[in-house]
Amino acid sequence: MGWRGILGFDYGIVQAPLGPDISGPELVAAVANAGGLGLLRAPDWEAPDYVRELIRKTRTLTEKPFGVGVVLAFPHEENIKAILDEKVAVLQLYWGECSEDLVLQAHKAGVKVVPQVGSFEQAKKAVDAGVDAIIVQGREAGGHVIGQDSLISLLPRVVELVGDHGIPIIAAGGIVDEHGYVAALALGAQGIALGTRFVATDESYAHPTYKKKLIELDETEYTDVFGRARWPGAPHRVLKTPFFMEWRTLPSDENESNQIVIGHSTIHGMGKEIRKFAGTVPNKSTEGEIESMVMYGGEGVGLLKEILPASEVVKKLVAGAQVLIHQLFTTK
Numbered sequence: 073m074g075w076r077g078i079l080g081f082d083y084g085i086v087q088a089p090l091g092p093d094i095s096g097p098e099l100v101a102a103v104a105n106a107g108g109l110g111l112l113r114a115p116d117w118e119a120p121d122y123v124r125e126l127i128r129k130t131r132t133l134t135e136k137p138f139g140v141g142v143v144l145a146f147p148h149e150e151n152i153k154a155i156l157d158e159k160v161a162v163l164q165l166y167w168g169e170c171s172e173d174l175v176l177q178a179h180k181a182g183v184k185v186v187p188q189v190g191s192f193e194q195a196k197k198a199v200d201a202g203v204d205a206i207i208v209q210g211r212e213a214g215g216h217v218i219g220q221d222s223l224i225s226l227l228p229r230v231v232e233l234v235g236d237h238g239i240p241i242i243a244a245g246g247i248v249d250e251h252g253y254v255a256a257l258a259l260g261a262q263g264i265a266l267g268t269r270f271v272a273t274d275e276s277y278a279h280p281t282y283k284k285k286l287i288e289l290d291e292t293e294y295t296d297v298f299g300r301a302r303w304p305g306a307p308h309r310v311l312k313t314p315f316f317m318e319w320r321t322l323p324s325d326e327n328e329s330n331q332i333v334i335g336h337s338t339i340h341g342m343g344k345e346i347r348k349f350a351g352t353v354p355n356k357s358t359e360g361e362i363e364s365m366v367m368y369g370g371e372g373v374g375l376l377k378e379i380l381p382a383s384e385v386v387k388k389l390v391a392g393a394q395v396l397i398h399q400l401f402t403t404k
Contacts, residue, residue: 077263078240079162079184079205080137082107083390084263085253086207086242087270087382089113089141089164090278091215092339093355097126099275101133102382107390110138111164115340116146120154122341127158137161139186144168145303156181164188164207167218167306172201188244188265190219195230199237206230207265210245214268214292214370216308224259231260248372250392254400257393266385268370273382279354281362283379285311290374295320298366299351300327308351311369322349335360 078084085108089095093113100110112130114123123140130138139162140155142148155163156177162184165174170187178185184204189195190211198206208230210223219226223245231241243256244265256264271278272286291312297319298308310316331348337358338344346352346365354365380388 077107078242079109079186081109083386084240084242084261085109085386085389086244086263086265087111088244088265088267089139089166090267090271090276091141091143092116092352094271094277094353095141096277097130097133099270099273099277099382100130100138101136102273102275103270103386104134104136104138106383106386107136108386109162111162112138112140114140114142114148114151114155116143118147118150119340120150123151123154124158126340127155127160139164139184141166144170145306156183159183162186162204167216170198170201170203175202186242188218189230190217190226191221192226192229192233194219195233199234199239203239205240205242205263206234207242207244208261209265210243211294212246212309212371213244214309214373215368216303216306217294223256227256227259227261246371248370248375250389250396252372253389253393254396257397264389268368268373269376269385270382271368272376272379273385274379275382277355279356279358279362282354282367285313285363285367286369286373286376287378289313289369292369292371292373293320297322298328298349300349301329302351306351308366308368309370311367311373313363313367315364316366319349333360334364335362 087103087110089111091113103110141164145167165187175185186205187198188207190209240262242263243261247264248269289311292309296307328347328349333345335346354362
């Protein structure tokens, strides 16, 4: 059964690398200790020494394996070198080319490579590069969305593509509970990756107001309003907050670069200004007009009812999936 694990982990549950620093050591360690795969998020700038510190701090909180996510759209070569030097269990890649050379480098270091893709074509390139698993992201996902296909249409195609290659497929996009977990398994996935559900946990480094909005609001929208200057051509799914609804038709020639500063935050140890329409979610350190900042969320947000410990999220997913599968598919 799918809950029995992927890539050597106890359960087929992956905590997405929540940016820019929402999935810190506390969250990742909590997921790892519960038997899932927790993923740190590397900075979007070269900071190899900091990356090493992040990994080593996480190791003080868990003896279990975990991984680090890297967005290839930003400077990353030195960060990846540090990740491979530290020999974490998994290097997760997003928004860029997962080359065969990089996979070979990782494998020489004993690190497994898991790219996230949003199309059949990207999945084929990942298979050809020799990756260890593939996260298939549907358009339902919160945060930055790399493809246009829905999970229910894309996932079975990728499952068929990998065929006998022995590459586990992990489903992502709008999944927050055991129903989504079982649906993904029925479509051929061996695991699931969750972002929004893990933002709304005790250990997440998200600002309390952001967590509260994930529980209060139940609608999202696919947009490009936030972070156009910093990350052009990177659409995203956000909560329909009052601020977003007021500015959702922002003219295409507007971006955050010439807007007023609405807050300040410390991100991966560096002080940052947050301008209006910036693509940076508020973390626990953020001060300013919190409700005027971007808040990412997947389409499953309406199913979130409470903020939970991360270990409880993993346990509920596993137990719930076991019960559902027994009820729905076991012959009486």
